[in-house]
Amino acid sequence: MNPVLQLRKLAAHPRLKSLWLLFWIITLPSALVIAFRTWPRSQRLDWRLYESQGTLLLPRSNQHLLSRILGQVVQTELERWLGNSLTFNYLIQSHKVLDKVAGRLGSHPGLQTYARSVVVVPIQGSRFLSQALNPVEVERDYAQLQQADSEERYQNLRIGRIWVKAVAPSAEGSQLLVRTTLDVLQAVFQEVPLGKIRREKATIQQYLRLTQKRIERAESRVQQLSQAAPPTREEMSLLHSQCSQLRSELSDLRLELEHTRADELYLEAPRDLQDRLDERRQTLVAAERLYAPDSLHLELVRQRWQAARKALDFHLEQQLLQRRQQLQARIQTRQKLLDRSSHELSQLEERLPGPQRAQALESAEDELRKWELELSSWQQRLHQCRIREHLARSEGVALRLQEPLPGQRQWLPPQAQRQAYRKLNQYLPLAPFAGLVVCFVVALWKESQQVSYRAESYCDARVLVEFPDLPPAQRRQWSRAKLRGPQA
């Protein structure tokens, strides 16, 4: 069996057309995904960017790219850093650039001591440094330094807006120092494309919305717990004093009512009525002296005196009744107030403080404060992200430190997520190959299901013809003839 011939036959099989289509269906999208993920985002600068540790870093093999970045990026955070040499020195120190240089020179113990002598300074004032700092000049400087024969070589290299100076016993050592320093600087600085910043911004805004919802939830929780909070001591004492005052008022009013009943006879009548009654009485006494007992005038005077006395009695009675009604109304009002206060007091006593409720309220308030802090933190990050977006939009790229500054929170996803992301991308270029393998396996499997293929492959015999199945009647006829002869 000729395997090449078999493969050719397999590839020329008409049934494989659909499999080839399947292959392209698998391969083309994966190729597009790969192209989308690996294509440089900033076409203007034509950077070749490589993905490493979840962030886009510059390739170490092409150092001139760093010069292009640092030379062409204007109005970025780096510009701000370079504008202030103190800030830049602080950045170099805080990121332990020289320590890292010394660490990378582990295989050259003689150079480790010279790593501390490396000077990294920013250059100010020039706007077109990239034109003056092309890689050709850098290599020329290297060549000149290699030709020097002094005891201690002084290596001086400008990359963009950063000037790296190093001193070592040999030219190679100084070159190694400078290149290692540049490597470390490359590792420290991180390129962030515009699309990534926008994704970060969208993520931050989403987190902001989530945090606001959490704050609303925490506020409602706190409000709910505070409404059902235990009464304070002031509320309790106020209610107690109100109740005692009402009780004392009630007792006074009831006593007054009793006194009003008892002092019914001591009520003072109105002066005009009393004067009229006294006058009529004097008139009646005088008339009894002057007139006979059955005198008509005396009877008239007596009636007038009785009428005056009745009027006075009616008035006194009305006054007493009014007084009683007033007192009873006041008593009822006080009683209602007392009942209400007593009810409130009993309710407050029922809501006397419990430890779990107080803890829940305290935890809710803590949670609210925590989310408020988180919200302010996200707002700050959104502000920074907007600044970076503005900078990146102006120049196509922004630079920021790869490591967060001390005190700043790490907003990048955790290391595990980044590793998983990297692992996914690691095997992505194998997608077309996998598609090819799958298609061939499917093709072989489909072909292997055919008896003709199996006959050709196993017996190496060309299939001359495939007979279809016989009709049942014909089959029966053959069976009968075979069993019983032609008479069947």
Next chain:
Amino acid sequence: MESRQAQRSAGLSRETPRVETQNPIALLAEPHGPVAEAYRTLRAAISKHVAQGKRSFVIASAWPGDGKSMVCTNLAVSLAQMHLQVLLVDGDLRRPTISRIFGAHERRGLTDLLEQRETGSGYKTRIPNLRLMPRGVSEKTPSNLLSPDRLAQVFKPLKSSFDVLIIDTPPLSACSDALLIGSNSDGAIIVVSPQGWDGEVEQRYKQQLIDHEIPVLGAVLNGAESSEQFGYGYGYGYGYGRGYGEYGRDQGGRKRRPRSAAAGRRSWPWSRPDDAT
């Protein structure tokens, strides 16, 4: 009388086989059906070898029930329809299906020629240009009859007398008759049935054919999509009769697995007393 009537209904006249109206041969029953067209395709493939000077073709298969006899019969008829002088030889000495189909199973045939070292040209059938060489009535053990010199002595004049010899053989898994008969032929065609297809076993048998210097001209897939009831009544089992060993075992001595439960329950149709040869 009954035997004579059976011969007439099968296509044998007093001296020649006769074809029945309800013909078991698919090519004659439905001359324009897909099966007939497939046989014509096979005929075209064989004709190419005939044109190259090859005369005798052995139809072999690994297992019983693959459809060798049917392919032989229909192929011979199709070649005869092409005005070639065709001799259909029932070389399956243990289960002479073709002889039974034509009602010539009680006539002298191949075994008698081999035993008596004679020559013959078979019986004329009602199909033009087609003659039949039945199995014969000799009761000698086929293995003893199939010696190379005897076979050469019988087949050599036949090759010169006829344009094409189509020789039916017993399955390779049952006995080595096919190898002995095939050694005197110009090529072998392997009949493959999807049921019971093993692959490795077929490859081994095919290698046996090559070892006996029998060129394999190709394979024929018989009933590629047939069901378990496929069959021309083959049942598999091939019982091959009494006194000829256990025909239902392969060469490795393993008992062959029945292809279906229905087939396994099927009685042995050739075990009637009058079938025992």
